[in-house]
Amino acid sequence: MLQESSIDSSGCRFTPLVVVELASDASEETIAWLLRRIRDKQQNGGSELLVEQISPGIDAEEKENPNMFLVGASWQRMLAGAEEIGLYKEHEDGFMRSFTCASQNGFKDFKGDGDGFLSMAECQYIIKHELDTLRAKDETHVPGHESAKLYPGKSIIRRLQSKGILIQIFPLHEREELKRLSFSWFGKVKLSLQPLDDIRHYFGEGQALYFAFLEYFTFALLPMALIGIPYYLFAWEDYDKYVIFAGFNLVWCTVILELWKRYGATLAYQWGTLSRKKAFEEPRPAFHGVLGLNPVTGREEPVYPTVKRQLRVYLVSVPFVLLCLYLSLYIMMIYFQMEGWALKVHDEDPTFWTGILCFIPSIIYAVIIEIMNIIYRHAAEILTDWENHRLESSYQNHLVLKVLVFNFFNCFASLFYIAFVMQDIALLRQSLATLLITSQIMNQLMEAFLPYWFQRRHNNKMMRKLRKRKILEDKELPLVEQVRLEADMSTYVGTFDDYLELFLLFGYVSLFSCVYPLAAVLVVINNFTEIYSDAFKMCRVFKRPFSDPASNIGVWQLAFEAMSAIAVVTNCALIGMSPQVKAYFDNSEQQLIFWTVGIEHLLLAFKFMLTFIIQDVPKHIQIKLACLEYKSMEALKRKKMLEGSQPSKTYQ
């Protein structure tokens, strides 16, 4: 399973799984203390992991950081860790069950020594969890660093991280496995589904769910794309056909989102994350406050009053976001004025230069939108940091919400303006197409090719350096060099941007689907290339990320559902405004609006009912879950019954 083994100081061979990089100026005392705590037995409050310093390469250069450590664990320790994090594995009876050491032999694929039972990603997750939960005992500060205060129960790794003593901690890639995965994922020429189980095996559930969603989303849009093509080709403009198309789209968007929940639940069940209990979340490394008592654990830890945080959110963040939205609106209005002015100049005296002038406002606006997005993203991160959320999940939710609202506004405000204020359907169609195509090209460039190009340049430099030292032409890269190479790769920051991109694409497809039927086609084509570029990026450009035991796509499900609700409103309004419909209701404007609003409300109510009618978890998985619960209850009852026959024990 693993390509190389190392020997730790105690003389026992171990497989290196995770790299811990400390600052190069970390004091000897700190390092020695940290290593001791990591190696210490669990009874003594240690992690009982294996850890070893990387030997500096031959001809090591001055600037290379010597404080890099490889962490692994004995097989027994790994199984105990798997039980601790509540890992779900497939039992021999076909059910997914929580793994325990006592019942280990009942699990499928468990063979005495356990090789091949836990995937490398799982092992790395266990090690990360063990390191994260390595807690201070009676130390009041990190030895060798007076300023890094500790208190009993504080996670040591998080304190080291927040103080900059720990630079990074990342899992190692597995060259052979990665090569196999890359080949089956994007190396083959023939079209096939993604190897989702292998992706999950290598990158973990969170990543695999993203790729599953991307693939599902692409296929789900196919019907819309197929129906949209004839509309575009034959330029069907009949009222009836458009209404049918829009109606189909609205219902379809709701249905695919509901069906995704079922599909996602099926995957999460197979991967054992559906019923896995979330561990108690540690405070974020950056969370600060006065030392107090945690009301849940009863341990000392920093506390920060919720009221203060709420005040910061509602009195600072919310006004700030609203201000940014206003600014975005203001810039959009300037853009429309500039465009109007440019058109007027061109109409009055059309020359070659005025023709070019017409494009300039759009270009400036596009550039400014991008700049605003970047600045806003940074501001949102700073603000959310300042809100001082205790948990990473709460931090992420607040950040996602801020960025989501602004991006939605920034991308679609001009389209809304054109659609509902200017009421210029031809311009809307043209703007939509331009925006969609430009953003797709920009995304693919920014996301995959640029980082790849940088990485490639960097790798080549490294390889040249290596070749200079020793002549390793066709031999395997030694472990030490692999570690140094990977430590320099860029860090994957999570699926946030990927989901955001899909969310905006979904907006382009659903919000104005009735005026531009080709949008779905474009998005489908984009998604096919997106799968390849994202896969490529994951395998070649970034450090391996720690796996994330997600059971669903979280807040994004809600975001997509909100978008599909907004789409009902916009599409109904667009159809109500179309000249064909107006001609149909030529006797009464009021009647028209009543009908539009009425149908819109009915559609919204229908969407709402659909979410009730379509169950979130498929029946066969519900039955499996109920079955497992029933079995454990029956087992408990039997146990009670047996105890009951010795009444002296039960009824004291």
Next chain:
Amino acid sequence: MLQESSIDSSGCRFTPLVVVELASDASEETIAWLLRRIRDKQQNGGSELLVEQISPGIDAEEKENPNMFLVGASWQRMLAGAEEIGLYKEHEDGFMRSFTCASQNGFKDFKGDGDGFLSMAECQYIIKHELDTLRAKDETHVPGHESAKLYPGKSIIRRLQSKGILIQIFPLHEREELKRLSFSWFGKVKLSLQPLDDIRHYFGEGQALYFAFLEYFTFALLPMALIGIPYYLFAWEDYDKYVIFAGFNLVWCTVILELWKRYGATLAYQWGTLSRKKAFEEPRPAFHGVLGLNPVTGREEPVYPTVKRQLRVYLVSVPFVLLCLYLSLYIMMIYFQMEGWALKVHDEDPTFWTGILCFIPSIIYAVIIEIMNIIYRHAAEILTDWENHRLESSYQNHLVLKVLVFNFFNCFASLFYIAFVMQDIALLRQSLATLLITSQIMNQLMEAFLPYWFQRRHNNKMMRKLRKRKILEDKELPLVEQVRLEADMSTYVGTFDDYLELFLLFGYVSLFSCVYPLAAVLVVINNFTEIYSDAFKMCRVFKRPFSDPASNIGVWQLAFEAMSAIAVVTNCALIGMSPQVKAYFDNSEQQLIFWTVGIEHLLLAFKFMLTFIIQDVPKHIQIKLACLEYKSMEALKRKKMLEGSQPSKTYQ
């Protein structure tokens, strides 16, 4: 705690808790078998309960049913049953914990013999649960009743019930306790809050939650009532003031429903039902199908294909409901035509007789509405029965939905017609007031006074009969007579009708609040009397119901929320239609509608966000729940750690 004890056949005294009444023609064989199974030890598949036949009264009349049995249990058995149903009780450390016999001494108020630890309602619930889960072993039919088929695992009581061999099973009242409760509940003259804890203690959580909701709802409407009074008194008709009042009402309705969730969760936590796990639901007695394997339990039981049931629901029930709605609409139209005709006759030649003629359509319509409601209710029950739902909860949900939709339509359709088709605000106000006041008076009459009057007549007859036999003027009623008296009382069919009434009242208050500000005042007054009449009914008119360990008001929460969403739409439309607003937008009808629709959408979005912002469970209870979970996880970890020190045991 209990007023009387009895002695069972084995010679041990026991407190009678539950009465089981078998058909008077039940064969000796059946009775003997049933009693043996109830008394049998749990190891042998029995219930291990105490049961005794009631001795026929002195001078027993021919028609008195001799097959009445009292059921009770030993104290040890009761505690084991409490553990089985997963009862939550307050622990000495202040947390609500699941009761177990092994840890019984840690619970608050637990005193060796356990007196006062379990309330009588809890004991009765345990006995009901034990009787319900008394299962057939290898019997193929009920001995003495060839036609009553059994199969291993079938609940015996449910089969007896479905075959009519078991007539009823009900818990006994507790005269002393009931007298105390009645006094503190509705006996005192001074105004005070209801003794919710006592109500829960006597009637169980489901009942107590209803009364808590009734009380909460009354107080929550007070602000609306107080603000509404000056509007009515001074006949404020300004546009601004009305808009403010309507806006306040809409936000207020959302807020009170969200806050109720929190209050309800607090109550459910205190009463131990919030985190109590639902037991696996048994199939309903009336559920039928071919014998197959239950996929969850793996036991043989009747199965009925879901597809068939879905077909029945969507192809028969839904069209039937739609047809009924259409019929209701049709009758409403006839009513309006009759009324128009009567008015015309009166206008043409007004005499005394034509004046009376004007009232006749309303009277006929009101009567027909009542008749339709009753017929529809029966039809809905038959249809839902025919849909053959496996679980009682699913049966209830489908029945509630059917009745809810029809009642909503039947009660409000004429108001909607007056408001939005006739657009006659004066008539709307008048109809609303008439409907509201009439329905309140009708309800109070039908619900409390009629049953009370019947019951009183019946009781008096019984007492006269008793007096004839023995002269017991001021003595206590003997147990046997109490049982016979209670067996003849009407059966309380659950909180369905009570919630339905509140739901319709909420509709009168919220849907058209902006045209009739006095509605809230009327509803508040009604609710105050409703509390008294419902309490009276529970204590004096009905048999004691079995307690129902509910943790919330279930589907009604959803129904009330749906009503408040519809209220946003109707109120916005009413304001948009008012002449004052129309005058304000006199230049453009279109502008007016856009604004109305826009504000309505904003209000709906705001409502939606409020449900996210206001958390369903108060913080302090969330902390308590998390705390308990954390403690049990830590305990588990410690246990593991201890086992870990004996490695031979853990790592085999």
